[in-house]
Amino acid sequence: MIKNINLTLKIWRQDAPDKEGRFETYEANEISTDISFLEMLDIVNEKLIIEGKDIIAFDNDCREGICGMCGAVINGRPHGPQRGTTLCQLHMRHFSDNEVIIIEPFRAAPFKVIKDLVVDRGSLDELIKTYGYISVNTGGAPDGNAIPIPEEIAEKAMDAASCIGCGACVASCPNASAMLFVGAKVSHLSLLPQGKIEAARRVLAMVKKADNIGFGNCTNEKECEVTCPKQVSIENIARLNREFIKACFCSTAK
DSSP states (O other): OOSEEEEEEEEEEOSSTTSOOEEEEEEEEEEETTSBHHHHHHHHHHHHHHTTOOOOOOOOSOSSSOSOOOOOEETTEETOSSTTOOGGGOBGGGSOTTEEEEEEOOOBTTBEEEETTEEEOHHHHHHHHHHOSOOSOOOSOOOTTTSOOOHHHHHHHHHHHTOOOOOHHHHHSTTOBOHHHHHHHHHHHHHSHHHHTTHHHHHHHHHHHHHHHTOBOOOSOOHHHHHOTTOOOTHHHHHHHHHHHHHHHHHHHO
């Protein structure tokens, strides 16, 4: 088994949002297959520092696959080739010796490139601020058995809540749709008793905000489910649609 590999990296470089971007080629030699993709970029940046060149900017924070900060398109796929894996948890053993790797930022109109591989995903935060929360007073943490919730419902809510907001779903969708992200948030809260009170207002507000920001609509391409590092199911988009239709009927009836 090859322990070290040599790579050719074609990386998107862009100095600022208003500057024209371009691909630049770098050689990454003697890269251990045991390190992560971001650690490989760290090694490339260390070499650039020694050479007195501008380092490659990329997002990262926890490097444990839970924060949603990391993200880049690797050979046309957000977060790279390994399914159910964030970029920071992607290891170099999934690449071959002498392979050419194309690395570029998430491509979507609502995600403006800040520099190189760093994009502004604040549009997802705007969706959460719109109504992706519970505003009613729920008091302190209740006893685990105070509100009985069927196991099936609890599991579905937890699966939806696993979304880390990385934006891979948007970057992979040909329409730049955020419906998997919105669907996950709406599902998580609408399935639980605490979130049902504001369910109608929540889904109407979040869908309207997504449209205003410029996210596209879902045409059931399913790329979002494939590239989601937490494997959030498109069943949440179906639930979002049902909640939206129900909320529209309720608002019309009033």
